Amino acid sequence: MSARPLSARERIIVALDVPDLAGVTALIERLEGQPVFYKVGLELFVAEGARAVDAVKARGGKVFLDLKLHDIPETVARAVAISVALGVEFLTVHTAGGGEMLRRAVAAAAGRTGILGVTVLTSLNDDDLRADGIPGGVAATVRARAQVASQAGICGLVCSPLEVAEARAVDGKLRLVVPGVRPAGASLGDQKRVATPAQTIRNGADYLVIGRPLRDAPNPAEAFAAVVREIESAQA
Numbered sequence: 001m002s003a004r005p006l007s008a009r010e011r012i013i014v015a016l017d018v019p020d021l022a023g024v025t026a027l028i029e030r031l032e033g034q035p036v037f038y039k040v041g042l043e044l045f046v047a048e049g050a051r052a053v054d055a056v057k058a059r060g061g062k063v064f065l066d067l068k069l070h071d072i073p074e075t076v077a078r079a080v081a082i083s084v085a086l087g088v089e090f091l092t093v094h095t096a097g098g099g100e101m102l103r104r105a106v107a108a109a110a111g112r113t114g115i116l117g118v119t120v121l122t123s124l125n126d127d128d129l130r131a132d133g134i135p136g137g138v139a140a141t142v143r144a145r146a147q148v149a150s151q152a153g154i155c156g157l158v159c160s161p162l163e164v165a166e167a168r169a170v171d172g173k174l175r176l177v178v179p180g181v182r183p184a185g186a187s188l189g190d191q192k193r194v195a196t197p198a199q200t201i202r203n204g205a206d207y208l209v210i211g212r213p214l215r216d217a218p219n220p221a222e223a224f225a226a227v228v229r230e231i232e233s234a235q236a
Contacts, residue, residue: 015211102152161195
C-alpha cells in the first residue's frame with residue numbers, strides 16, 4: 001500500500017453488490033476497466049467465497065473484503081489469517097468488538113492486509129444508537145471507537161461522510177474509507193448519513209465506497225467517469 005498521493009480513480013472502491021460471479025463479471029465489464037479497487041461484501045462472499053476475490057484479482061483489481069468481523073478475539077484472529085491468505089488489500093472488523101479483538105486482528109494480518117475498523121454503520125443514526133443503549137450519539141461513538149482502534153494499531157477506519165472530521169481528529173494517520181457516498185440526485189436507499197463524492201473528499205476521506213449508484217446506472221462506465229471528475233474538482 002503506497003504512501004504516494006492517490007489519483008481520483010484510485011480513491012473509488014466499487015462495491016460489487018451482486019449475488020454471484022456472473023454479476024461480478026457483468027459489472028466489471030460494464031465499467032470498462034476504469035476502476036482500480038473493488039469491494040467484495042458479505043452477500044457476494046457468502047455466495048461465492050474465495051472465488052469472488054479471485055475473479056476480481058484475475059482482472060487486475062485490488063480487493064477490499066468487507067466482512068465486518070465481530071466475534072471473540074481468537075475467532076476473529078483465525079478468520080483474519082484466512083482472509084489475508086486470499087491476498088486482499090483491506091479487511092473490515094467491527095470496532096465494537098473491543099481493543100483486544102482489534103489487536104489480535106492486526107497481529108494476524110501481519111502487515112500483509114490493512115485492517116479497517118467499522119465505527120458506526122451508515123444505516124444507523126442517533127436514535128438507533130440510543131435504542132441500543134449507546135448514549136452520546138453517532139459522533140461521540142465514532143470518536144470513542146476510533147480511539148480504541150487507533151490504540152490497537154489498525155491501519156484505518158470505516159465511517160460515514162459526516163464523521164470523517166471526527167475520525168481524522170483522533171488519528172490523522174488513519175486511512176478513512178467512507179461508504180454512504182451518493183452523487184447528487186441518487187437514491188439514498190437504506191443509508192441515513194450520506195454526502196456527495198466532492199463533499200466527502202473535502203471532508204478528508206481517503207477512499208469512497210460507491211455501489212448502487214454505479215451498479216444501477218444505465219451506463220456504469222459513464223457514471224464512474226463522472227464521479228472521477230467530481231473528485232478531481234474537489235482535489236483541485
